[in-house]
Amino acid sequence: MSAQAEAPAGVGGPDAESGAQARRLTDVVFRVRELGIVGALALLIAVTAIMEPRFLNADSLRNLALNASIFAILAAGQTLVLITRNVDLSVSSVLALSAFMAGTLLSNHPSLPIPVVILLGMGLGAAAGALNGWLVTFGKVPALVVTLGTLYALRGLAFLWTDGRQVNAETLPDRFLNIGTGSILGVPTLAVIALVVVLIVGQYLRDFRSGRELYAIGSSPEAARLAGVRTDRRVWSAFVMAGALAGLGGVLFTARFGTVDATAGTGYEFTVIAAAVVGGVTINGGVGTVYGAAIGAVLLGTITSSLIVLKVDAFWQQAAIGTLLIAAIAFDRWIGLRLDAALRQRSARRAG
Amino acid sequence: MIDHEATPLLALDHAEKSYGAVRALTNGTLAIRPGEVRALVGENGAGKSTLVKVLGGVTQLDAGALLVDGEEVAFHNPTDARDAGIAVIFQEPTLFPDLSVAENIAMGRHPLGAARRIDRKAMHREAAELLKRLGVRLDADRPVRGLSIADQQVVEIAKALSFEARVLIMDEPTAALSGPEVARLFGVVRTLQERGAGILFISHRLEEVFAICETVTVMRDGAVVSDERTADLTEDELVRRMVGRDLDALFPKTVAELGAPLLSVQRLTREGVFTDVSFEVHAGEIVALAGLVGAGRSEVARVIFGIDKADGGHVEVAGRQLPNGRPTAAMAAGLAFVPEDRRQQGLVMDLSIKRNATLTSLARLTSRVGLIGGKAERLLAEDWAKRLQLKFHSLNDSVGTLSGGNQQKVVLAKWLSTEPKVLIVDEPTRGIDVGTKSEVHRLLSDLAGQGLAILMISSELPEVLGMADRVMVMHEGRITGEIPRAEADEERIMRAATGRAQVAA
Numbered sequence: 001m002s003a004q005a006e007a008p009a010g011v012g013g014p015d016a017e018s019g020a021q022a023r024r025l026t027d028v029v030f031r032v033r034e035l036g037i038v039g040a041l042a043l044l045i046a047v048t049a050i051m052e053p054r055f056l057n058a059d060s061l062r063n064l065a066l067n068a069s070i071f072a073i074l075a076a077g078q079t080l081v082l083i084t085r086n087v088d089l090s091v092s093s094v095l096a097l098s099a100f101m102a103g104t105l106l107s108n109h110p111s112l113p114i115p116v117v118i119l120l121g122m123g124l125g126a127a128a129g130a131l132n133g134w135l136v137t138f139g140k141v142p143a144l145v146v147t148l149g150t151l152y153a154l155r156g157l158a159f160l161w162t163d164g165r166q167v168n169a170e171t172l173p174d175r176f177l178n179i180g181t182g183s184i185l186g187v188p189t190l191a192v193i194a195l196v197v198v199l200i201v202g203q204y205l206r207d208f209r210s211g212r213e214l215y216a217i218g219s220s221p222e223a224a225r226l227a228g229v230r231t232d233r234r235v236w237s238a239f240v241m242a243g244a245l246a247g248l249g250g251v252l253f254t255a256r257f258g259t260v261d262a263t264a265g266t267g268y269e270f271t272v273i274a275a276a277v278v279g280g281v282t283i284n285g286g287v288g289t290v291y292g293a294a295i296g297a298v299l300l301g302t303i304t305s306s307l308i309v310l311k312v313d314a315f316w317q318q319a320a321i322g323t324l325l326i327a328a329i330a331f332d333r334w335i336g337l338r339l340d341a342a343l344r345q346r347s348a349r350r351a352g
Numbered sequence: 353m354i355d356h357e358a359t360p361l362l363a364l365d366h367a368e369k370s371y372g373a374v375r376a377l378t379n380g381t382l383a384i385r386p387g388e389v390r391a392l393v394g395e396n397g398a399g400k401s402t403l404v405k406v407l408g409g410v411t412q413l414d415a416g417a418l419l420v421d422g423e424e425v426a427f428h429n430p431t432d433a434r435d436a437g438i439a440v441i442f443q444e445p446t447l448f449p450d451l452s453v454a455e456n457i458a459m460g461r462h463p464l465g466a467a468r469r470i471d472r473k474a475m476h477r478e479a480a481e482l483l484k485r486l487g488v489r490l491d492a493d494r495p496v497r498g499l500s501i502a503d504q505q506v507v508e509i510a511k512a513l514s515f516e517a518r519v520l521i522m523d524e525p526t527a528a529l530s531g532p533e534v535a536r537l538f539g540v541v542r543t544l545q546e547r548g549a550g551i552l553f554i555s556h557r558l559e560e561v562f563a564i565c566e567t568v569t570v571m572r573d574g575a576v577v578s579d580e581r582t583a584d585l586t587e588d589e590l591v592r593r594m595v596g597r598d599l600d601a602l603f604p605k606t607v608a609e610l611g612a613p614l615l616s617v618q619r620l621t622r623e624g625v626f627t628d629v630s631f632e633v634h635a636g637e638i639v640a641l642a643g644l645v646g647a648g649r650s651e652v653a654r655v656i657f658g659i660d661k662a663d664g665g666h667v668e669v670a671g672r673q674l675p676n677g678r679p680t681a682a683m684a685a686g687l688a689f690v691p692e693d694r695r696q697q698g699l700v701m702d703l704s705i706k707r708n709a710t711l712t713s714l715a716r717l718t719s720r721v722g723l724i725g726g727k728a729e730r731l732l733a734e735d736w737a738k739r740l741q742l743k744f745h746s747l748n749d750s751v752g753t754l755s756g757g758n759q760q761k762v763v764l765a766k767w768l769s770t771e772p773k774v775l776i777v778d779e780p781t782r783g784i785d786v787g788t789k790s791e792v793h794r795l796l797s798d799l800a801g802q803g804l805a806i807l808m809i810s811s812e813l814p815e816v817l818g819m820a821d822r823v824m825v826m827h828e829g830r831i832t833g834e835i836p837r838a839e840a841d842e843e844r845i846m847r848a849a850t851g852r853a854q855v856a857a
Contacts, residue, residue, distance in 0.1 A: 207470050207472075208470065209460070209462050212451075212455065212459070212462065213460070215448070215451060216448050216460075219451055220447065220448050223446035223447055223448055224448070224459070225429075226408075226430050226446050227446075227511075228430050228434050228460045229459065229460055286450035286451070287450050343494070343495070
């Protein structure tokens with residue numbers, strides 16, 4: 001490594017120089033974590049477009065955006081929880097409950113204002129998240145166990161509540177369905193909503209004390225406690241926020257598909273976690289951004305679409321996503337090792 | 353400089369604290385006045401750390417009183433203590449490896465700008481200023497991951513200084529620091545003192561206690577046994593108060609007959625860490641690897657044992673060359689390694705004493721059908737516990753319940769039970785009280801007498817001078833001195849360790 005040689009000689013003395021080097025190094029590495037996945041996405045789109053030019057027409061791109069939107073919102077919520085070294089498996093069941101509630105409410109009371117429905121959906125999700133968070137922090141039960149439990153329990157609740165019924169698009173008001181199908185300035189409304197959500201959560205995690213504290217908890221729970229961070233309250237709030245976003249996802253699910261029954265969103269939980277992990281959010285907490293997670297959601301959605309376009313067998317699609325997941329984790333680990341080695345050498349040189 | 357008339361900033365009155373059946377603190381009584389630098393000394397397990405945890409709001413008292421400015425208060429959590437102006441630097445660095453140095457310092461108290469958003473520029477500026485005040489070249493924007501223990505400790509200190517604390521409590525802040533870093537820390541302590549802050553300083557290095565503390569509180573078995581001015585005491589008297597008995601010579605290395613070279617390190621190199629390191633350790637010999645923190649000593653040990661890979665050179669044990677980067681092969685060849693960081697690398701803290709002690713011997717304890725013999729395991733652990741005079745309640749207790757010195761004995765038991773030819777010990781007595789320290793020294797001396805070759809890494813010069821038959825000194829990743837016992841003194845070692853002179857035998 002010749003980082004020494006890259007630094008402009010004679011600028012700011014040795015202190016500023018080594019500082020600038022370290023900064024550049026870490027900057028690049030952190031950018032690389034998200035750059036890598038953006039590159040993979042570009043490559044995937046390019047290859048698919050070469051083999052099937054129609055992949056890039058407006059309609060197909062629109063579909064890509066629509067598919068990824070709900071996953072991006074769920075992945076943003078999941079990121080909040082993963083960063084604290086926890087996990088929320090129950091999101092898909094929360095989504096189903098919220099989706100069915102939104103559909104039922106609007107079928108029975110078509111005049112209900114949509115913001116009210118959205119708030120109710122998010123409230124339902126927040127309540128489920130509060131239960132998860134309470135069991136994890138107050139009950140001291142590992143999040144994996146708690147949310148695996150609520151994943152099944154809430155799905156069961158959805159079956160009980162729907163009792164075999166389903167909500168149909170015909171019974172829903174058009175202004176609601178427009179959220180799922182309409183556009184704002186040519187961009188699908190759903191994608192606009194997802195973008196806004198990701199930006200808000202991203203800014204929260206970057207620039208607000210309570211957001212930074214989530215990283216602190218995931219990086220070292222003990223150190224966070226000693227730094228005066230109210231870890232239980234923060235972890236609980238992460239679950240509440242993730243639940244609320246799953247609730248929002250449920251309402252949007254109804255708006256997009258129109259048809260909702262008790263099986264809505266089955267299996268989404270793993271896609272969402274996969275999206276976050278592919279996007280550079282580590283399962284061990286403390287590392288990752290919602291932007292990465294959102295791009296991860298787009299990448300997973302694009303893979304599925306491009307494999308369909310390329311007429312690849314559905315079984316291979318699953319295998320491809322699995323391979324990508326492992327590749328992402330291996331890449332992340334590799335970057336981490338390289339970073340450790342680089343930082344180590346830097347420390348050694350500085351000490352010398 | 354102390355205002356003896358002033359109300360103590362912080363005081364404890366007959367404080368008691370028990371963890372289950374263990375009475376960690378039976379009588380904690382002390383007061384810190386404005387402008388006072390008070391030392392708190394005592395053997396490990398004397399209750400110092402418990403007392404610090406109480407003052408820092410980490411644990412709560414069972415009985416007795418905690419007073420701030422003469423008023424009785426209760427700290428329910430670390431935030432309460434911090435709000436009362438009390439900063440604590442704990443023994444083990446408690447940092448966020450994934451976050452930047454600046455953010456580690458600011459956590460929980462980020463400077464805020466418009467709309468309660470974090471003011472990153474201000475956060476960075478404040479961190480950089482603090483680091484400058486401490487005189488260290490650390491980039492505030494780099495992540496903490498990868499920092500040496502000394503640098504991590506510096507970040508801890510910066511964190512404690514970042515809010516204008518009225519009382520600063522430091523639990524062995526200097527254990528990992530090198531000479532100049534300690535001097536700078538002391539400079540900061542004196543500045544705080546002049547501003548009227550009170551400081552409680554915990555250290556096993558008595559010369560430091562005498563250097564900066566005016567008063568000293570001694571604890572033994574959970575109770576405060578004396579409270580005096582340091583000027584009225586000698587080091588010997590202080591040690592006697594700590595252990596409650598007179599100590600034998602602290603460093604009892606006996607001269608042993610040297611045998612064949614058992615460990616031979618030849619031109620070992622790891623890029624960017626150390627270069628061209630060669631030496632031999634003979635049977636019956638203790639060779640010390642001395643040098644400042646960051647000189648690359650622990651890194652050499654890690655490569656010898658195969659934890660990290662060498663980029664050049666090789667290692668021989670009893671004449672057989674070890675494969676590069678394979679700890680299992682190193683163990684099979686008769687190498688044992690007691691690492692620097694007991695809690696992270698030496699022990700599995702949640703496992704029992706027995707399980708920890710037998711962890712390296714599982715192959716021998718496994719019967720033909722592949723099951724581990726429970727009785728054999730217990731006997732092996734009991735045997736070593738007796739031979740090392742381990743103080744414990746039950747072998748089934750988790751190793752985390754032991755004091756630092758006894759934990760170190762478990763690590764030693766774990767490795768000695770493999771019947772090694774060569775023992776590498778990295779900072780064998782760091783954070784260990786005076787009494788257990790000399791037990792560990794006697795043990796190492798006995799082992800050398802039995803024909804073991806011992807490579808000892810140590811930052812404590814008295815330990816190096818007392819124990820080693822030969823001292824190898826490292827500076828910036830190179831061996832800069834080889835000094836036989838007869839010629840070794842503090843000055844020669846420090847000259848080589850700071851790179852001011854090449855010293856050859």
